[in-house]
Amino acid sequence: MHRNPVDHALSLANAGKTAQACALLADAGTQGSAEAWMQLAVWYLIGAPVARDLDQARACLARAVAIGHVDGALMEIALIANGNGGRDTPDWPRALQALDVAAREDPVATTQRALLAKMNIRADGSPQAAPIGQVLHEATRLRRFPRLLTPEECAHLAATAQPLLEPSFVLDPGSGRPMPHPIRTSDGGAIGPTREDLAVRAINLRIAAATGTDVRNGEPLTVLRYAPGQQYRRHLDTIAGAANQRVATLIIYLNQGFAGGETCFPAIGVTVQPRAGDAILFDTLLPDGSPDPRLVHSGEPIRAGAKWIATRWIRQAPVDPWTIASG
Incomplete structure (x- = not known):
């Protein structure tokens, strides 16, 4: 044989x-x-x-x-x-x-x-017009983009990421072995270059237009799924010591029909109720380049159902999607 x-x-x-x-x-x-x-x-x-x-x-x-x-x-x-x-x-x-x-x-x-x-896009895949956000908090430039994605686009992101989902782990600094993530208790997967089909690419170009940034500055779009009891505890999105720091975060809510899962910004008193297709955007740095402590946020625990989101972390300069850690 x-x-x-x-x-x-x-x-x-x-x-x-x-x-x-x-x-x-x-x-x-x-x-x-x-x-x-x-x-x-x-x-x-x-x-x-x-x-x-x-x-x-x-x-x-x-x-x-x-x-x-x-x-x-x-x-x-x-x-x-x-x-x-x-x-x-x-x-x-x-x-x-x-x-x-x-x-x-x-x-x-x-x-x-x-x-x-069905997408209103130009010959290069970018949107015909940049999405316009609604201000949720002026001082921190926290904005909401109603219906940034259609239900079909949300479903496509979830389906694309489904085979990639893995429990959130970090490396134990002592043993070097994987251990459950102490902050994020979810399943996640990043959509890298080989899986960035044209629909995902068009969505990333839309995100770039909404954030006013170069599409090359975005980390691979990461999809997270939260089951009952899972959450993302209070945190900042900046990375300590990063040479190419995260300057903005855009979170897209891919579904609804679950209980809990609000995005809370305790320092500024803002709580965002997830709604399928909506996105929120916030800058992560102060004018002097240091992390903005007012934007500590959390994804509250899920009480019933499952919450799906897609997150795009934006860096100061272009990133190499083949080598960058999703953070």
């Missing part, structure tokens, strides 16, 4: 025989295995067990797509639209053209294309 080359390569990689594993996959790919090229592309994208090499990843991905790898085609479309995660120039028209081709046979691409058709 012939062994599956991808399974064989994975076994070799686990045994530390990385070069042999890569050679096996390349040989299998040359003989027509789209899965082999896709596995190599994934290795080069994540940087394990080989060093991260985005050029090699794209080359392998292109070979997989040429043979007919459907998921690879959607990943390639995402990378075309976002410019390979910021390494190249984004090309929305070419990505949209590729999505149209994929939509002829792939139902996932068809769904994405239908969602895009």
Whole structure:
């Protein structure tokens, strides 16, 4: 019996025989295995067990797509639209053209294309007009954007992030082992460059317009799900010692029909009731660049149901989505 080359390569990689594993996959790919090229592309994208090499990843991905790898085609479309995660120039028209081709046979691409058709966007995927927020607290520039996303767009974000959700953990400073997050008791997942399909990309461009920032300054859009009893205790969104600090936070409420889960700003006496599709935006720094203590906030415990939100943390300068920690 012939062994599956991808399974064989994975076994070799686990045994530390990385070069042999890569050679096996390349040989299998040359003989027509789209899965082999896709596995190599994934290795080069994540940087394990080989060093991260985005050029090699794209080359392998292109070979997989040429043979007919459907998921690879959607990943390639995402990378075309976002410019390979910021390494190249984004090309929305070419990505949209590729999505149209994929939509002829792939139902996932068809769904994405239908969602895009309902968005009021420009030729580069950005919104026709910047969303306008309502001031909730003047001194801190806390704003609310009613209906920033449609119900379909909210559902798309939740569905895209669903396979990525993991319990919130941090590393124990003593042992170095993962431990439950002491502040955030939720399940979360970041939508990175390979999963930033055109609908997600258009949403990120809308967020950039709402915040008046460059889309490259945003961390990967992170979706969080809170079950009964889970919460996000009082905290600031800034990161101690960060060279490229977070300057703003935008939170989108993706659903309603749950109890609890209010976003509370105790220092300024503001409590925001979640409403599906609405977003709130606040700056995180004072004019001197220090964290604004007035914007300590919490996501109150869920009493019933499940709360879904999407958060985009905005930095002072462009970030590398391949290496940045979501924080």
